[in-house]
Amino acid sequence: MSIPDAIVSEIETNGEDRALAIRDQLRDAIMDRRLAPATKLAESEVGALFDASRTIARSALQMLAFDGLVRIERNRGAFVANPSPEEARQVFASRRLIEGGIATEACARIIPADVEVLREHLARERRFMNERGPHARRSEIKASGEFHLKLAEIGGNAILFRFMEELVARSSLVIALYGRSGVSRCGHDEHEELIEALAGRDAERAHGLILRHIDHIEADLDLAVTGSSSLKAALTR
Template sequence: MTFSASAPAEDNAEVTSHTIRDALRDAIVDRRLAPGTKLSEADVGTIFKVSRTLVRSALQALSYEGLVLVERNRGAFVASPSLEEAHQIFASRRILEPGILTLAAGRITPADITHLRALLKDEERLMDERSQSARRAEIKASGDFHLALADISGNAVMRRFMDELVARSSLVIALYGQSAISSCGHQEHERIVDHLEAGETKRAAALMLHHIDHIEADLDLRPKKSTDLKEALLKGL
């Protein structure tokens, strides 16, 4: 769907608050909208040709997911997770994902294995590219692998939790990633699928925990000391 930048006289019937939420969500997860970016209701409404009421509903939904911060008298902003929030996000993943993997192992089919390996092949292709758009796509592909495992588990509640955790992880990576791209280890993904295909559930779950540790280890989550202006400037002289 294509949206023009002209101001709407009335809501575009093709666009709902869910449409807006999903579009903004994708832009945040893909890191096209950086943490701290202001999300003006008027600007978003103009882009989608809808009223501010629909935009406000979409932003409120994203705030429930922790992706958007809505401040009274200031507006809405892409969330900027604190260090403590970042630690909590990965702590939650350590609790949830081994369980998802165990459920998935009991339901996985040859077709599921084929689908997972297709995702891995796409992820590998993106790793070989050097453009910024490919880097963003690789991060999304890494998240899609984890969401695919949640789909296979058959637990809709866990799938919704993972949807939020993967999205919030992307924000954390955008803020605290030490390298140009902080994404999941592709080889670890492959080994997890190998274990699932071989029926080695415990090994797959143990590797998932190691894998989440690996993701977090690539982030700079050390507490930052405040630096005064004089100290900051003198260091550069």
């Protein structure tokens, strides 16, 4: 007896939802820098950790590969992307090209409610700065990246927002691999200056501030390579 099309569709949808959920958790672990560049992501281990089939695990890894966060090698498997120094430079060059335009567009579109959202987010970043422990530090790093995504959201261009999601995630990898200090250099004072420029609709100042801000983040890179971590440890912390 054949399986009704509606049931097949539900199975496929549930499988896709499971793959997306796994993708999101792995993506968070990569962006939070709990998974270091070059960490091996075996389909069998991913499936076992999430109680999912290898097919679903493979689908999740392929999604991450499409986002540029995972590298899949023939006969070797999947690994957290390990960007070269040149790729690191290209990430920040791309951010300069894109975020300058985003800041300009955000100035044209921003409303008082957006300014309030940005200020509330900045307050969250400061709270994480004042807390101690690895969880607080990871939260601070993630919040710093999210600030840039909020700017892209205010800019109102869905395509650029999608690009920024990928660039922020890749930036996190680059900082994990090459950052001198091992912490986010996404300065909170610079975020505050940028909010004031946006609130005043000063597009020229906002454009200059975002480029200077990206320069400061990149200036913390020293091209020193770090080792990889355990997949299981990263996901169970």
